Amino acid sequence: MLAAKTIILKMDCPDPDRLDRTVWTYTEGMNYVSAVVHNLGKPKGSAALQKIVYSALREKIGLKSQMSFNVVRQVTGTYRTLQEQVRAKKTVWQQIMYAPTSMTFSFGRDFSLDGDDIGLTTLNGRRKYRFFRYPHMEQYLDGTWKFGASKLVKHLDGTYYFHLCCERETETREVTKSSTFMGVDLGQNFLAVTSTTDRKCRFFCGGKAKDLRNVYSTMRKRLPSKGTRSAKRMLKHLSGRERRLMTDMNHRVSKEIVSFAVQNNVDVIGLEDLSGIGDRTKISKRRRYTHHSWAFFELQTFIEYKAREKGISTIYLDPAYTSQTCPRCNHISKNNRNGRSFVCECCGHSLHADLIGAQNIESRARTYRYTLEVQGCSQPPIRELSTR
Ligand SMILES: [Zn+2]
Incomplete structure (x- = not known):
């Protein structure tokens, strides 16, 4: 069984403009792909969608390669959920708009953790950001947890936080006739x-x-x-x-x-x-x-x-x-x-x-x-x- 936990890292961010620009461009990419999927009338698999939008995301919008993968995966996920809700008659097929307040990163590809630093790929290359490391986080940073797709989020206070997704396989208790x-x-x-x-x-x-x-x-x-x-x-x-x-x-x-x-x-x-x-x-x-x-x-x-x-x-x-x-x-x-x-x-x-x-x-x-x-x-x- 996969245990998952999201911990929120407060970042020391001396250059918010750089992150703003990256997040805005990423969101522009999301909204572009969202319009494409909306026009198709149904969700498409990530790989097939990637082929349709990749060059526009890279050349017109100017995203890094890994960002374009994340955009496609995220939009695909949202429209799959939308389709389920449409099937359950809870809503209608519609175009989803994304706000420029968050952005997804993939561990080992466009983000890394090194001591008290998070390394992020921005539009201007790789940058390191110091985060505030509190005692309650240590159990997730001791090497026994893996990191999954995580989010850079601009909170209402106007500063950036990193929502780090931690995952670990736990042994599931077997269910038998004598289970409790x-x-x-x-x-x-x-x-x-x-x-x-x-x-x-x-x-x-x-x-x-x-x-x-x-x-x-x-x-x-x-x-x-x-x-x-x-x-x-x-x-x-x-x-x-x-x-x-x-x-x-x-x-x-x-x-x-x-x-x-x-x-x-x-x-x-x-x-x-x-x-x-x-x-x-x-x-x-x-x-x-x-x-x-x-x-x-x-x-x-x-x-x-x-x-x-x-x-x-x-x-x-x-x-x-x-x-x-x-x-x-x-x-x-x-x-x-x-x-x-x-x-x-x-x-x-x-x-x-x-x-x-x-x-x-x-x-x-x-x-x-x-x-x-x-x-x-x-x-x-x-x-x-x-x-x-
Ligand atoms: Zn009775």
Whole structure:
């Protein structure tokens, strides 16, 4: 299994004009190729597309050879995703425009790492840039990780950062008849509840941040909707602060969840597939609100990353009725649940209500895994991770 992690390197950049010019030209190339693909009406393979656009990219636009490869690969990727979304009727075929704020580099081809320096190929040749090397980065720079396609990004503060993509093969735990599964239920009364096949469980409350989230959303409502400049500034400040608090908490909780999984020899973690959940009416409003929040997506993504580093795979499962289903007899009813207590109206099985979701997700993970195995799939489909 491939573990991937993007670390953000702050660069000391004495000549931003040089990078600006390179990024602008690169983006011009992206938009040129984007127009070509748009006119073709469907995505084309990288190699075939390369033949069509290479000379224009090199001679008219003036990109370096490796840059033109990166441009084509990146545009092809975007249009493949677009085509999938068009097929799923989520959007229509359209021309994608790229903004001149980022640019992709390939390790060993047009970027290198040497001590505290990043070497980048610009339009004016190779340049070295010092980056700020912080202790938390050391584990990724100790030679055990490989570097993949990475991005030079101009942040809102106007300076350049290098988003270094680190990858490492981890040994995946083999799934056997005696494997241990763990279900993670998010955002009921607790931030997260976990339960394993051996019925080991833990509640994660997330500490102060959950209350803070409510406080912030109330405060936000009180701010005037059109607002003065200072109110807008305050809103921006609040949401930025709230975001950082939630992200910190998600890092902490995901780390605890994964170490709980490691302690209990968990091989596979089951998470709720929250995509498209807004369309469902069978989920209560309160739960829908919490599910909609980006914070839970972030938490799941962190769990997935951290689990992967430990060789634990994750699968996403349909969360419908997980809080109303009896884990013993599978009877589904709203009446099974009453506040914090769960008593099955069919078999009388009773339990703390917040554990029910986690137990049901664990059991769905187990069933799903064996179904895949019977069909001859050794690996569950991996959800594409966003690299921000
Ligand atoms: Zn029951």
